[in-house]
Amino acid sequence: MSGVSAGPVALERDGDAAVLWLDRAERGNALGPELVEALDAAIDAALAGGARLVVLRGRGRNFCTGFDLADLETATEGDLALRMIRVELLLQRISMLPVTTMAIAGGRVLGAGADLFAACDHRVALLGASFAFPGPAFGLVLGTGRLAGLVGDTAARRLLLAGAPVGADAALSLGLASAVLEEGQVPDALLAAARSAARLDAATVAALHGRTRRADDDADLAALARSVARPGLKRRIQDYRAAVLAARPSKAGAPA
Template identity: 35%
Template structure:
């Protein structure tokens, strides 16, 4: 669809497939990608259909855009730039499937956590290294990952810096299946084939009931607002960007 640049959106009669295509930046989620994800949500809210979300180039999404994050301050944290769109993805009316090949890191992991079901290739890895950059995973990981895998594993990832490879993610229930890269999209479509044969209203209401309650993202935004003002955040993100350009 021509209105998208960082996403390739294929809208069919009974499903939508969206592929992150910012491959030059390993599909890092910048402000432009956030805006396109909002437009994708507009599309799916106006005409609800199941969604497959994946990434091109052997990477799901290698985090948020660090250069942009370094410049954000309290006001941007309170606006919840990433958390609001990920929450919108999570609240889409019909089921969403993240087809994860390669790294899903930081904000990329949080986008995958926001989907209803995750499929992975053997190369998939989930991690939230935000504290190493002087911030926290404030776009859903602090509560959504806990709900998905339990407090112990969530703390290992969020505090201990553990990376969940595909096998570990399968064992803890974060992913439903591990499939070969060449079979990933086919398996995601097969899963949607099962869904679209069911009652769309029943699926929609079931998702609403399952997702009822839960944490409020304001706590994430308040904590991030404090961290965005610290010198430590500036120093760590500057060091990261300087290492990358060497």
């Protein structure tokens, strides 16, 4: 297996497979502008190198914890809206790539990270993984058409309206995950997926993706744009983050 680093994304080649590692473990692999740009570039490199299977993984404990809002206090509403639209465009690209895609996710898989997982053909949840779509809690409508096409309208509404995490087995039952594996089973799963992907040419994969998706990309993008254009986006995110922090149990010995 050969590998190269592209800043926040590391690309490893193994035969017909290209494994793209989200490599910001200290930030929970959250999707900031730099990581999104690097992931887009790594996909370009994988395709240019002839990969037939593109695999998304996350370094550290968590696959991806959603949007990176480390700079929330200094970001403008325009900055926040643009980065969310940029993530949606990346998700649309991944879902329509002319190669087979696979996500292998452990730990927390939240928000835009769960949408990244849902955009792939093979969606492997590692034991102990949890998935949640909290975006509606701060008025965000992201990737809803893809999710509904994957799990059905009723289940998608339930996941989005509740915002509560579901475990790996529940994700499998819903159709959000296509398999639940232990870490030790991953190499065999990768090998099987790569062998299957190598049988199909790019035109066939692209055609299959086009005919087996229910999502309307333009409608999803429009819904997202309307949701981020509502006044008060930054305040809604701040209020949501404050509520999440307030709901966490206090550490032993810490002041209430």
